Structure formats: C-alpha cells, structure tokens
Amino acid sequence: xxxxxxxxxxxxxxxxxxxxxxxxxxxxxxxxxxxxxxxxxxxxxxxxxxxxxxxxxxxxxxxxxxxxxxxxxxxxxxxxxxxxxxxxxxxxxxxxxxxxxxxxxxxxxxxxxxxxxxxxxxxxxxxxxxxxxxxxxxxxxxxxxxxxxxxxxxxxxxxxxxxxxxxxxxxxxxxxxxxxxxxxxxxxxxxxxxxxxxxxxxxxxxxxxxxxxxxxxxxxxxxxxxxxxxxxxxxxxxxxxxxxxxxxxxxxxxxxxxxxxxxxxxxxxxxxxxxxxxxxxxxxxxxxxxxxxxxxxxxxxxxxxxxxxxxxxxxxxxxxxxxxxxxxxxxxxxxxxxxxxxxxxxxxxxxxxxxxxxxxxxxxxxxxxxxxxxxxxxxxxxxxxxxxxxxxxxxxxxxxxxxxxxxxxxxxxxxxxxxxxxxxxxxxxxxxxxxxxxxxxxxxxxxxxxxxxxxxxxxxxxxxxxxxxxxxxxxxxxxxxxxxxxxxxxxxxxxxxxxxxxxxxxxxxxxxxxxxxxxxxxxxxxxxxxxxxxxxxxxxxxxxxxxxxxxxxxxxxxxxxxxxxxxxxxxxxxxxxxxxxxxxxxxxxxxxxxxxxxxxxxxxxxxxxxxxxxxxxxxxxxxxxxxxxxxxxxxxxxxxxxxxxxxxxxxxxxxxxxx
Amino acid sequence: xxxxxxxxxxxxxxxxxxxxxxxxxxxxxxxxxxxxxxxxxxxxxxxxxxxxxxxxxxxxxxxxxxxxxxxxxxxxxxxxxxxxxxxxxxxxxxxxxxxxxxxxxxxxxxxxxxxxxxxxxxxxxxxxxxxxxxxxxxxxxxxxxxxxxxxxxxxxxxxxxxxxxxxxxxxxxxxxxxxxxxxxxxxxxxxxxxx
Numbered sequence: 132x133x134x135x136x137x138x139x140x141x142x143x144x145x146x147x148x149x150x151x152x153x154x155x156x157x158x159x160x161x162x163x164x165x166x167x168x169x170x171x172x173x174x175x176x177x178x179x180x181x182x183x184x185x186x187x188x189x190x191x192x193x194x195x196x197x198x199x200x201x202x203x204x205x206x207x208x209x210x211x212x213x214x215x216x217x218x219x220x221x222x223x224x225x226x227x228x229x230x231x232x233x234x235x236x237x238x239x240x241x242x243x244x245x246x247x248x249x250x251x252x253x254x255x256x257x258x259x260x261x262x263x264x265x266x267x268x269x270x271x272x273x274x275x276x277x278x279x280x281x282x283x284x285x286x287x288x289x290x291x292x293x294x295x296x297x298x299x300x301x302x303x304x305x306x307x308x309x310x311x312x313x314x315x316x317x318x319x320x321x322x323x324x325x326x327x328x329x330x331x332x333x334x335x336x337x338x339x340x341x342x343x344x345x346x347x348x349x350x351x352x353x354x355x356x357x358x359x360x361x362x363x364x365x366x367x368x369x370x371x372x373x374x375x376x377x378x379x380x381x382x383x384x385x386x387x388x389x390x391x392x393x394x395x396x397x398x399x400x401x402x403x404x405x406x407x408x409x410x411x412x413x414x415x416x417x418x419x420x421x422x423x424x425x426x427x428x429x430x431x432x433x434x435x436x437x438x439x440x441x442x443x444x445x446x447x448x449x450x451x452x453x454x455x456x457x458x459x460x461x462x463x464x465x466x467x468x469x470x471x472x473x474x475x476x477x478x479x480x481x482x483x484x485x486x487x488x489x490x491x492x493x494x495x496x497x498x499x500x501x502x503x504x505x506x507x508x509x510x511x512x513x514x515x516x517x518x519x520x521x522x523x524x525x526x527x528x529x530x531x532x533x534x535x536x537x538x539x540x541x542x543x544x545x546x547x548x549x550x551x552x553x554x555x556x557x558x559x560x561x562x563x564x565x566x567x568x569x570x571x572x573x574x575x576x577x578x579x580x581x582x583x584x585x586x587x588x589x590x591x592x593x594x595x596x597x598x599x600x601x602x603x604x605x606x607x608x609x610x611x612x613x614x615x616x617x618x619x620x621x622x623x624x625x626x627x628x629x630x631x632x633x634x635x636x637x638x639x640x641x642x643x644x645x646x647x648x649x650x651x652x653x654x655x656x657x658x659x660x661x662x663x664x665x666x667x668x669x670x671x672x673x674x675x676x677x678x679x680x681x682x683x684x685x686x687x688x689x690x691x692x693x694x695x696x697x698x699x700x701x702x703x704x705x706x707x708x709x710x711x712x713x714x715x716x717x718x719x720x721x722x723x724x725x726x727x728x729x730x731x732x733x734x735x736x737x738x739x740x741x742x743x744x745x746x747x748x749x750x751x752x753x754x755x756x757x758x759x760x761x762x763x764x765x766x767x768x769x770x771x772x773x774x775x776x777x778x779x780x781x782x783x784x785x786x787x788x789x790x
Numbered sequence: 791x792x793x794x795x796x797x798x799x800x801x802x803x804x805x806x807x808x809x810x811x812x813x814x815x816x817x818x819x820x821x822x823x824x825x826x827x828x829x830x831x832x833x834x835x836x837x838x839x840x841x842x843x844x845x846x847x848x849x850x851x852x853x854x855x856x857x858x859x860x861x862x863x864x865x866x867x868x869x870x871x872x873x874x875x876x877x878x879x880x881x882x883x884x885x886x887x888x889x890x891x892x893x894x895x896x897x898x899x900x901x902x903x904x905x906x907x908x909x910x911x912x913x914x915x916x917x918x919x920x921x922x923x924x925x926x927x928x929x930x931x932x933x934x935x936x937x938x939x940x941x942x943x944x945x946x947x948x949x950x951x952x953x954x955x956x957x958x959x960x961x962x963x964x965x966x967x968x969x970x971x972x973x974x975x976x977x978x979x980x981x982x983x984x985x
Contacts, residue, residue, distance in 0.1 A: 170814035182950025
C-alpha cells in the first residue's frame with residue numbers, strides 16, 4: 132500500500148474534526164522531527180513560531196523572557212513581564228491587557244523564569260493548548276540539546292584550538308630546540324663561520340656576522356655586495372642604539388638584525404638578509420638565539436685573546452725585566468771591570484769620535500773623561516807624526532773592511548795630555564751592529580815594562596860577564612898560584628928521587644921543599660874554592676862565614692848577624708853581597724871602619740853594609756861592582772838601594788824575599 | 791511496471807519515493823546529503839541526476855570507479871532544473887521531469903535517482919502555493935516510475951510555515967540518514983484548494 136493510498140483511505144474513514152486534530156498532532160510530531168535538523172536555537176525557535184499558525188489557530192507567535200532578551204527570544208514588554216514571570220503552567224496570561232496571549236514555557240515552570248512561547252489567539256481549545264504545550268516542550272528540549280551541542284562544539288573548538296595552538300607551540304619549540312641544538316653544537320667547533328652557516332641552513336636566508344664597527348667577520352648564503360660595504364659611523368651608532376632599545380631582532384631593510392651581547396659591550400651584529408620580509412617567527416627566533424650564541428662565542432674568543440695577551444704581556448714583561456736586570460748587571464760588571472782595569476779603555480764610534488773612556492785612561496793619559504768624549508781619538512792620543520797614518524788606516528777599514536790591527540796585540544806610541552809620548556800596548560776590537568760600528572781599544576802603558584825588560588837584559592849580560600870574569604880569575608889564580616906550587620913541588624920530588632940514593636941529605640931538603648910547596652898549593656886551592664862557595668858558609672852558617680870574612684880584612688869590621696840558618700841560595704847571596712861590598716870598602720872607600728848587619732824583617736832578609744869612607748859611590752858602568760851586586764840580589768827578586776852622599780860614607784841596603 | 795521490483799531495501803528507498811530532506815548550516819551539509827544519495831545510486835548501477843549549483847563540490851567527492859561513463863551522472867543547475875524558462879511553471883516542470891525520466895529509462899537504465907536543491911525557489915520568490923502544488927503532484931507522479939526523488943530544503947531559507955507545506959507534500963521524509971514515512975503528508979487531492 133502506497134502512502135497516498137493509505138492517507139486517502141484513513142481520511143475517508145474518520146470524522147473531519149478528528150482528522151483535523153490528528154493532522155495537528157502529526158504536524159507537531161513531524162515538526163519535532165524536523166527540529167532535530169536545526170543548527171541553532173534561533174533557527175529552531177524560528178521554525179516553531181512560524182509553524183504554529185499551521186498547527187493551531189492563532190494571530191501571532193513569539194518567544195519571550197520576562198527579564199531579558201537572547202538570540203532566540205525577546206525581552207517581554209515591561210507591563211507583561213511580571214505576569215510572565217508568574218507563569219507556572221501553560222495558559223492565558225493573568226493580565227487584562229494581555230489576556231489574548233497564552234504562555235507556554237519551554238522548560239519546566241519550576242525553573243527560574245523560563246523562556247515562554249507566546250501565542251496570541253482567541254480561545255484555544257484544550258487540544259490546541261495541549262499541542263502547543265507539547266510543541267513548546269519539544270522546542271525547549273531541542274534548544275537545550277542545541278545549546279548543549281553548541282557548548283560542546285564550542286568546547287571542542289576551544290580544545291581543538293588549544294590543541295592546534297599546543298601543536299603549533301610544540302612544533303615551534305621543536306624547531307627552536309633544533310635551532311638551539313645545532314647552534315650550540317656548531318659554535319664551539321666552527322665559531323662564527325659555523326654560526327653563520329647553520330643560521331643560513333635553518334632559515335634559507337643569507338647571513339652576515341659583523342663586528343661592532345660593521346666590518347664583516349663571517350658570511351653564509353647569498354649576501355648583496357653592497358651590504359658588505361662599510362657603513363657610516365653615525366648610521367651604525369644609530370642602528371646599534373635601536374637594537375639596544377628593542378632588545379630583540381629588528382628589521383632594517385633589507386635584513387633582520389640582532390645584537391650580540393646587547394646589555395654589555397656590543398660584540399657584534401648578526402644580519403639575516405630578507406629583502407622580501409618572508410622570515411617566519413621561527414626564523415627570527417633562530418636569529419635571536421644565534422645572536423646569543425654569537426655573544427657567548429665572541430665573549431669566549433675575546434676572553435681567550437685577553438688572557439693570551441695578558442699572559443704574553445706578563446711573559447714579555449718578565450723577560451724584559453730579566454733582560455734589563457741582566458743587562459744592567461752586565462753593564463755594571465763590565466763598567467766595574469773597565470773602571471777597575473789598569474789598562475785604559477777607549478771606545479770610539481764609526482767616525483772615530485770617543486764615546487767612552489775609563490778611569491785608567493784618565494790616569495794614563497792625563498785627561499778627564501769630559502774633556503775627550505766626543506772628540507776625535509787621533510787628536511787626543513795619537514802623536515802628531517802618526518795621525519795621518521792612523522786616519523788613513525781607519526778610513527781604509529771602514530771602506531774595505533780590511534783591518535791590520537784589529538784583535539791583535541800591538542805596540543805603538545801614544546801621547547799624553549802634556550804632549551809626552553809613551554810606549555803603549557794596544558788591543559783594538561770591534562763591537563756594535565754592522566751599520567753602527569763601535570771600536571774599543573785597550574791601552575796599556577808599557578814604559579815600566581820596557582824599562583824592566585831592558586834592565587833584565589843588562590842584568591843577564593852582566594851576569595854572563597861576571598861569570599866569565601870569575602872563570603878567568605879562577606883560571607888565572609890556578610895557573611898563577613896552586614898550579615905553580617904544585618909544579619914546583621913535583622919538581623922538588625923528582626930531584627929528591629934523583630938524590631935519594633946519592634945524596635940522601637939533599638934528597639931530604641928537596642922533600643921538605645916539596646912538602647912546603649904542596650901545602651902552599653893546597654892553601655891556594657882552598658882560597659880559590661872559598662871565592663866560589665866558602666866551606667864555612669855551608670858548614671857553620673852565615674854568621675860564622677861573615678865573621679871569617681871580616682877577620683881577613685885590613686880594617687875593623689863590626690858584624691851583627693843573626694845566627695839562624697836561611698835557605699842556601701839566600702845565605703849565598705847575602706854572603707857574596709857582603710863580601711863584594713866589603714871588598715869595595717877596602718878598595719875604594721878609604722874607610723877606617725865598616726859595619727855589617729843582617730836581620731830578618733817579616734818575610735824578607737834585610738842586609739846593610741855601611742862604611743865611614745868618602746861616599747859618593749855610584750855605578751860607573753854596566754859591569755861595575757855595584758850593578759853586579761844589584762844583579763845578584765835581583766836574581767832572587769830582591770832589591771838594592773845605595774845611599775852614598777859625598778863625604779858621608781856609603782850604605783848599601785838589600786832586601787831579599789824569603790821563599 | 792512493478793516499481794517494487796526495483797526497490798533497494800538496504801538503502802531504505804522504495805521505487806517511486808518522493809522524499810524531502812532538510813539541512814542547515816550551509817551548502818556543505820547539503821552536499822554531504824547529495825554525495826551520499828548519488829553514491830548509493832551509482833553503486834546500484836543507476837542513472838543519477840542532480841539539480842544543484844557548483845556540481846564540482848559533489849563530483850569531486852565521488853569515487854572515480856563509480857562513474858564508468860559520464861552519462862551515469864548528470865548535473866543540472868537549479869535554475870535549469872526548476873526554472874528552465876526563467877520562471878517556474880508547474881506543468882512544464884512536471885512534464886520535463888517525466889520526459890527526462892522516460893528518456894533515462896529508454897537509455898537502458900533501470901532506475902533514476904533524482905536529487906534537487908530547491909533553494910532557487912526561495913531565492914527567485916517563486917509562488918509557494920504553485921510550488922507546493924507541483925510538489926504535491928510530483929508525489930502523485932513519482933510512484934509511476936522506478937525513480938527516487940529527493941527534494942532538499944534549506945532550513946535557513948524556509949520558515950516553519952513553509953516546512954509544514956513541505957511536510958504536507960512529501961509522503962516520505964529523509965531524516966538523520968533514514969527514510970521514514972511522513973505522518974503529516976496530505977495527498978494532493980485532500981489539500982485545501984485541490985480540484
């Protein structure tokens with residue numbers, strides 16, 4: 132059976148009134164089904180109030196609330212609001228002016244002043260009132276459900292929005308964490324270049340890292356050439372001021388900029404090239420964190436550099452101080468050495484000007500240092516006759532480098548302040564850098580040495596001469612004395628032998644003569660031997676030997692000799708010194724008396740031979756007796772003085788050091 | 791022709807159905823209903839005709855395998871479908887609809903699924919009495935052919951009074967995914983003013 136057939140047959144069997152009421156019931160029922168399709172309370176209410184005339188006989192339908200208005204109802208007129216608020220069940224309003232209006236609460240009348248479906252009509256049947264009550268309740272239910280759905284949907288939307296926001300936040304945080312991770316990882320190993328490269332990889336933008344003055348330190352990606360050009364100072368200062376104030380990345384066409392260390396010293400600026408301004412929040416977060424990492428990296432590098440500088444400065448200061456101290460000590464030592472030196476020390480520069488002299492120079496040459504410093508060496512110490520050669524040699528060395536006198540000991544003539552010459556031993560050495568040569572000379576006055584050498588040579592010659600003379604004297608004495616005696620004795624012995632048989636008496640006389648001559652020969656030999664080294668000196672010492680010596684002289688000699696043995700060379704020298712001196716007294720002084728005194732004074736043996744003769748004694752030649760005495764004493768490093776005023780006697784004094 | 795032989799029991803449709811459906815919340819809700827309706831028809835191997843504007847919003851959501859040939863799915867704008875002459879003519883409308891159904895069936899299709907959004911009626915201020923007369927007559931005509939007709943009404947455009955007319959003129963009601971018998975339906979000849 133089709134709906135059409137069923138509807139048609141049902142209507143034909145029912146009374147029209149029943150059919151009409153049934154239709155209204157169906158209308159309410161079906162409309163309630165449609166209301167479930169409504170998307171909002173306002174739409175549901177609009178459907179209901181516009182459908183009511185199709186369901187019940189009425190003039191008008193509205194939705195009222197006694198106190199307020201909403202999205203699907205209006206606030207009731209003031210003169211009916213109280214009556215509406217007192218509604219406890221569907222029905223006519225208890226107000227004379229509104230008696231044509233019936234109110235149908237959407238929800239339970241017990242609820243606090245519910246929204247009411249208002250219907251203006253004439254008399255409503257009980258059935259109509261019931262249907263409208265049901266419709267109002269259904270409408271209220273649908274609206275409650277829609278409000279609940281709307282609330283749930285709103286809550287769901289809020290949750291979804293929160294989820295989306297949370298997801299976005301998580302995504303952002305994840306990206307930022309990646310940014311942090313990558314920048315933290317790259318900075319310590321790759322430094323500024325790593326930071327620039329990583330930021331470029333993260334953002335896709337060109338990156339420039341500049342120092343505080345704007346000079347590029349690192350770049351990555353595409354960077355316009357003109358962006359790397361130097362920026363005006365005032366423009367740079369203004370830009371950094373803006374960055375300091377903003378405390379975050381700012382846009383300065385064509386780049387986003389962030390400051391490294393914005394609160395303390397500005398260490399640098401990092402620029403994200405973005406002419407189209409397409410950088411995302413994540414990109415800018417990466418930029419700002421890169422700036423933070425850059426701050427740390429630059430601060431670390433600065434700290435390292437400062438530490439290195441401090442360390443290097445400390446080392447250099449220590450080294451400099453040590454070198455200065457060492458140099459000062461060296462100079463002090465050198466100066467002390469030079470000042471204490473007996474030799475004159477002279478330094479000159481490459482022009483031959485004197486730059487230093489020591490104390491010995493002043494003593495030897497007779498100048499004060501301030502008189503000669505800055506003056507030419509040649510005019511001060513070189514005799515005029517030698518100056519030309521000196522200057523030529525100096526110039527030749529400076530020109531050719533060929534030196535004849537450097538670093539060797541030479542003897543030359545030097546000139547004192549008073550113009551006198553003296554022999555000098557000179558050693559010249561070169562110091563100073565090649566371009567600024569300094570020459571230092573060591574000058575020794577060898578006047579005394581040369582004199583000593585000459586005396587030594589003369590002494591040696593005298594010794595040789597004296598030795599030859601002594602040998603000749605011994606030869607002569609042997610020939611003239613002992614030899615003759617012994618020959619005579621031999622002859623007498625031969626005569627005695629010849630007469631031994633024939634003339635025994637004569638032979639006896641010859642033997643007597645032979646014995647006499649032999650005895651005299653022995654005496655002569657003893658005397659000769661005493662002149663070489665007296666036996667008494669060896670056997671009994673210096674006092675006995677000098678006493679024996681004095682006893683042989685024709686004038687009285689008073690001796691004062693300590694009876695103490697001295698080393699043999701000293702005793703011999705003292706003995707012969709006294710012997711020679713006393714011989715000279717007898718030969719030349721015409722003295723009546725003489726005195727000999729030998730004493731020990733400290734580590735020396737002091738000898739004095741004095742007479743009361745005519746005085747005026749002095750060495751007449753290199754081979755004179757007095758020089759022979761000096762040579763003998765000098766051979767033992769001793770000294771001898773002669774005091775012999777005319778008419779005042781003569782005193783010879785000798786001092787011989789004991790070994 | 792026995793329309794019952796072409797029923798599609800699992801869908802709840804019966805051949806010759808003239809069903810009204812209501813939607814609210816904009817065209818998306820309407821498109822959801824159309825996509826579901828057309829997909830069912832295509833899956834059954836039937837011809838589907840849609841009187842809707844912006845057909846791509848529906849066609850793009852239909853799986854391609856359900857459209858082996860273009861002629862299985864036909865789109866007609868609301869004005870072309872309901873106001874082909876620029877105004878609404880009840881008789882012309884019913885005649886055109888009947889001829890179209892016959893033509894489809896002659897093309898070899900066993901059934902026709904026809905769905906139309908009638909918002910153009912409200913937008914073009916078509917006389918409601920004439921319109922619902924046509925709807926009532928369609929309810930009389932529909933059972934004669936193996937067809938399923940669904941009329942879509944936008945609750946944002948039609949008020950309660952119009953809804954009551956819709957309910958009076960459609961014997962079956964598509965509600966919450968089900969097709970139910972409309973107890974408020976009034977056969978055409980019982981409507982006030984009917985001949």
